[in-house]
Amino acid sequence: MKITVIIFASFCVLLNAQEYNLAEDEFGEEYIMVPLPLRRQKRQSTYDLSHAGGLTTLKLGHTQKFLDDGINKFSLNGNLAHTFTPRSPLTLGGSLNYLHRSGSGISVGVKNTPGYGTDLGVQGKYNILKKGGATFDAVGSYSRHYGGSSGTLTPDWFAGVQLKIPF
Incomplete structure (x- = not known):
């Protein structure tokens, strides 16, 4: 009491x-x-209007960092692309990204084009050792295409180690 x-x-x-x-x-x-x-909050928008081979393409992108405390960084990315031709679909995509101060991180992204399907991808990196400017990392990725005229395809994946030595 x-x-x-x-x-x-x-x-x-x-x-x-x-x-x-x-x-x-x-x-x-x-x-x-x-x-x-x-x-x-840091935001960044980009655009690209290009003309090549008789085709005009517009690409728009936006990145929004919603956490950056000096140790962890989270960001969202969104993008769209359109080629100005008859019956050309609009491609929409986005990703969620995480990066640690050590260099470790993961990114998950998806992109959809009506009539052509959806692409899903995951990439990651884990920092095992960092000394001076050299890094030794475990890396991996996974991607797969779903739907569209080609149907669902078998996944592509990779896992390995990466050594970077600055010169």
Whole structure:
């Protein structure tokens, strides 16, 4: 019982020690204004309009980083592509990416073109050793095409190790 009273009293003292901004609306209601930390989110949009071989293609992309605490980074990417020809479908895609400060990470992406099917891909890398500028990583990927005129294809995958030595 004494501990509860001490905790409650400490809470009341801390609550009263805080500085609050009060605001009042047109009806006389009072509100406590609590400052929130502002954090700028990094966004990047890209476009490419090209003309080659008699075909004009438009590509749009957008990347949104929604977590970057210096150790972990998460981002979402979205993109679309369209070639301006009769009956040319619009290709839509996106990915979710994670990157750790160590260089380890994973990316999951999907792309769909109506009439041609959907492509799914997963790529990952795990940093085993980093010394100086050299890195030794376990890497892997998986991709598969679903649907469309060619039907569902067998998956492509890869697993291995990678050594990078700067010169």
